[in-house]
Amino acid sequence: MVKTISTSAIRDLLELTEQPHVISLAGGLPNPATFPVAAIAEATANVLAADPGQALQYGPTEGHRPLRAWVADQLDAAVEQVTITSGSQQAIDLVTRVLVDPGDAVVLADPGYVGALQTFRTHGARLVGIGSDRHGLRVDDLAELLHDGLRPALVYVVSSFDNPTGATLSARRRIALAELAEAHGFWIVDDDPYGELRWSGTSPTALRRLTSRTITLGSTSKVLCPGLRVGWAMAPASITKAIVAHKQAADLHTSALSQSVAHRLLGDPAFLATHLDLLRTTYRAQAGALVAALTTHLGDRIELTAPHGGMFLWARILDPSDNPVDADRLLPRALDSGTAFVPGSAFSVQATLPGTVRLSFATAGIDDLDEAARRLAEACERGGAG
Amino acid sequence: MVKTISTSAIRDLLELTEQPHVISLAGGLPNPATFPVAAIAEATANVLAADPGQALQYGPTEGHRPLRAWVADQLDAAVEQVTITSGSQQAIDLVTRVLVDPGDAVVLADPGYVGALQTFRTHGARLVGIGSDRHGLRVDDLAELLHDGLRPALVYVVSSFDNPTGATLSARRRIALAELAEAHGFWIVDDDPYGELRWSGTSPTALRRLTSRTITLGSTSKVLCPGLRVGWAMAPASITKAIVAHKQAADLHTSALSQSVAHRLLGDPAFLATHLDLLRTTYRAQAGALVAALTTHLGDRIELTAPHGGMFLWARILDPSDNPVDADRLLPRALDSGTAFVPGSAFSVQATLPGTVRLSFATAGIDDLDEAARRLAEACERGGAG
Numbered sequence: 001m002v003k004t005i006s007t008s009a010i011r012d013l014l015e016l017t018e019q020p021h022v023i024s025l026a027g028g029l030p031n032p033a034t035f036p037v038a039a040i041a042e043a044t045a046n047v048l049a050a051d052p053g054q055a056l057q058y059g060p061t062e063g064h065r066p067l068r069a070w071v072a073d074q075l076d077a078a079v080e081q082v083t084i085t086s087g088s089q090q091a092i093d094l095v096t097r098v099l100v101d102p103g104d105a106v107v108l109a110d111p112g113y114v115g116a117l118q119t120f121r122t123h124g125a126r127l128v129g130i131g132s133d134r135h136g137l138r139v140d141d142l143a144e145l146l147h148d149g150l151r152p153a154l155v156y157v158v159s160s161f162d163n164p165t166g167a168t169l170s171a172r173r174r175i176a177l178a179e180l181a182e183a184h185g186f187w188i189v190d191d192d193p194y195g196e197l198r199w200s201g202t203s204p205t206a207l208r209r210l211t212s213r214t215i216t217l218g219s220t221s222k223v224l225c226p227g228l229r230v231g232w233a234m235a236p237a238s239i240t241k242a243i244v245a246h247k248q249a250a251d252l253h254t255s256a257l258s259q260s261v262a263h264r265l266l267g268d269p270a271f272l273a274t275h276l277d278l279l280r281t282t283y284r285a286q287a288g289a290l291v292a293a294l295t296t297h298l299g300d301r302i303e304l305t306a307p308h309g310g311m312f313l314w315a316r317i318l319d320p321s322d323n324p325v326d327a328d329r330l331l332p333r334a335l336d337s338g339t340a341f342v343p344g345s346a347f348s349v350q351a352t353l354p355g356t357v358r359l360s361f362a363t364a365g366i367d368d369l370d371e372a373a374r375r376l377a378e379a380c381e382r383g384g385a386g
Numbered sequence: 387m388v389k390t391i392s393t394s395a396i397r398d399l400l401e402l403t404e405q406p407h408v409i410s411l412a413g414g415l416p417n418p419a420t421f422p423v424a425a426i427a428e429a430t431a432n433v434l435a436a437d438p439g440q441a442l443q444y445g446p447t448e449g450h451r452p453l454r455a456w457v458a459d460q461l462d463a464a465v466e467q468v469t470i471t472s473g474s475q476q477a478i479d480l481v482t483r484v485l486v487d488p489g490d491a492v493v494l495a496d497p498g499y500v501g502a503l504q505t506f507r508t509h510g511a512r513l514v515g516i517g518s519d520r521h522g523l524r525v526d527d528l529a530e531l532l533h534d535g536l537r538p539a540l541v542y543v544v545s546s547f548d549n550p551t552g553a554t555l556s557a558r559r560r561i562a563l564a565e566l567a568e569a570h571g572f573w574i575v576d577d578d579p580y581g582e583l584r585w586s587g588t589s590p591t592a593l594r595r596l597t598s599r600t601i602t603l604g605s606t607s608k609v610l611c612p613g614l615r616v617g618w619a620m621a622p623a624s625i626t627k628a629i630v631a632h633k634q635a636a637d638l639h640t641s642a643l644s645q646s647v648a649h650r651l652l653g654d655p656a657f658l659a660t661h662l663d664l665l666r667t668t669y670r671a672q673a674g675a676l677v678a679a680l681t682t683h684l685g686d687r688i689e690l691t692a693p694h695g696g697m698f699l700w701a702r703i704l705d706p707s708d709n710p711v712d713a714d715r716l717l718p719r720a721l722d723s724g725t726a727f728v729p730g731s732a733f734s735v736q737a738t739l740p741g742t743v744r745l746s747f748a749t750a751g752i753d754d755l756d757e758a759a760r761r762l763a764e765a766c767e768r769g770g771a772g
Contacts, residue, residue, distance in 0.1 A: 121635075
């Protein structure tokens with residue numbers, strides 16, 4: 001029997017938003033204008049000149065050792081704790097293969113990251129959604145469920161600038177979550193692709209510093225570009241051993257060429273500092289422009305929190321009577337008006353999330369964001385009373 | 387609970403064979419001297435100059451459409467039947483995710499490809515090994531088991547120049563296998579990374595031409611280089627849809643840059659023809675040199691069939707009394723003498739394979755093969771009567 005799983009609603013939607021006249025706020029794509037094309041071209045040429053027999057050959061399943069060492073250094077970990085993966089999506093998949101049996105409970109924020117939702121479902125996990133607010137996952141609600149007997153295999157969090165809500169898990173909740181992990185013996189999977197994209201405020205202490213029951217996932221997709229497909233998982237050595245065994249069965253290893261190129265760029269502190277500055281400046285400006293445009297064109301009909309980093313803005317859209325709009329029904333009208341967003345329902349584990357939308361300020365150029373907001377307002381108007 | 391799986395014996399072994407004084411016949415690595423380094427450097431530069439926004443961005447899970455179209459063209463299939471994967475190892479993993487439930491029977495040759503063995507085991511398959519000879523899998527034996535009630539989810543074959551045995555499944559057995567697939571409703575997974583490395587004789591009709599119950603896997607690892615990690619699965623459209631859904635959960639998509647580079651090279655008929663000529667000439671010479679050297683140094687103490695393609699030579703080593711040696715115990719002595727091979731036991735599903743070894747003629751330089759055979763003979767001598 002062929003085992004099918006449903007492809008994500010976002011994917012199907014993205015096909016509609018690719019029409020050239022649409023200024024899309026739907027995708028989760030980094031701005032291609034930020035891609036370090038020249039640096040990647042130069043790094044590739046250098047890698048192929050220096051050691052083509054390494055970069056083009058089969059490599060160790062654990063990953064390219066210099067890149068593992070760089071990641072370990074960033075995370076204050078030992079190199080033996082690091083596995084290089086084909087994007088952090090593969091890290092989610094491998095961690096699930098290692099830690100989750102069919103029927104096991106997996107906790108995550110509701111709304112949650114659809115890529116993780118899909119992977120957990122593929123492996124037969126029982127999903128337990130926990131509400132979140134602008135301080136991230138409501139850890140108190142988790143504590144109650146644990147008190148009532150819930151025994152999750154893992155708790156998945158996007159701790160900084162969450163997808164979709166943009167929220168960063170607060171320092172207090174991190175401490176509480178770490179204490180719960182130790183008390184109840186579950187693993188925290190801290191997926192952190194956006195943490196470096198902070199342009200204001202300071203990051204709360206990383207979960208890995210609060211408890212050794214943390215598996216930290218990272219990625220080059222948002223700091224360099226997604227096309228390399230290079231991510232990583234940092235875990236205790238025993239877990240890493242199992243991750244590596246599963247990765248060997250899954251794809252032997254991640255592209256040696258991609259890993260070597262990524263290492264050349266990440267391992268160059270001058271390049272990296274300049275490039276991260278560019279990303280933060282770009283996204284800060286784009287986020288500011290989108291917030292301003294939404295406020296101008298939608299006024300009281302939109303509720304949002306201005307972001308301090310990341311790529312996403314989570315908002316609630318109201319009708320003229322201050323009731324939440326039906327975002328699923330707003331989407332086709334928005335497409336007619338030439339813009340797009342992702343309705344909150346696409347990220348739902350079990351919650352109903354009336355009126356909510358995820359807007360990305362990362363992909364569209366800054367000059368288009370005002371027009372996108374104007375079109376969104378037009379679509380709201382055309383919806384009449386919602 | 388952490389679910390561990392045993393890492394392959396070959397991997398552990400390879401670590402010992404990497405010492406510089408060892409001329410290894412153990413690895414399954416293509417000869418790095420054949421890597422088209424300049425062509426890859428040029429293709430990468432061209433891809434990054436032409437469309438960096440595509441090559442460095444997130445891409446479709448199905449794969450880069452021009453590369454899918456090239457694969458479809460090669461296999462006389464529709465583009466909708468092709469998924470680009472992170473090496474054909476990932477194709478094995480995805481097909482298993484789609485078709486195999488824990489406890490399902492999976493049939494493969496015994497000895498079999500360890501990468502596939504490991505993946506099937508990871509997913510809880512019940513492995514059924516079928517003996518093979520120089521005409522490949524003994525399809526008659528499979529027919530008997532089917533007659534007795536075996537109902538496999540899939541039958542996995544490396545149809546050309548098998549790893550480890552080097553055998554090519556004969557035309558007659560292909561027809562018989564295709565008929566069994568149709569009669570009993572199982573899928574044939576035809577893993578074919580070596581088919582293009584044929585330097586003499588002609589290929590029997592491909593299994594995909596004999597039955598639509600075939601899923602064909604391919605790879606750039608042996609025709610370009612492994613480091614790109616680009617492979618594919620060609621399957622009926624309904625299976626492809628499920629493969630794509632699982633791939634989305636597994637790693638979103640394969641490196642867009644790797645795919646674009648692979649397409650530039652594979653899609654250039656003049657380059658590809660010249661490069662395949664180089665590979666065939668190189669491996670033909672290396673295989674010839676190894677067969678000659680083994681005959682010279684081991685004489686009657688080795689039984690083998692001269693290969694017509696691929697990367698591997700399967701042999702049986704005898705002691706002075708014409709009994710098979712203990713290949714597991716021969717290996718440390720061979721390492722002491724400065725050479726290495728993989729004992730047949732590493733590829734066993736359930737068979738005992740006395741005296742058998744897999745020797746790769748692909749990795750070592752042609753000038754080292756005579757010395758490797760001399761060292762192997764020395765190790766045999768030091769073993770006394772086995």
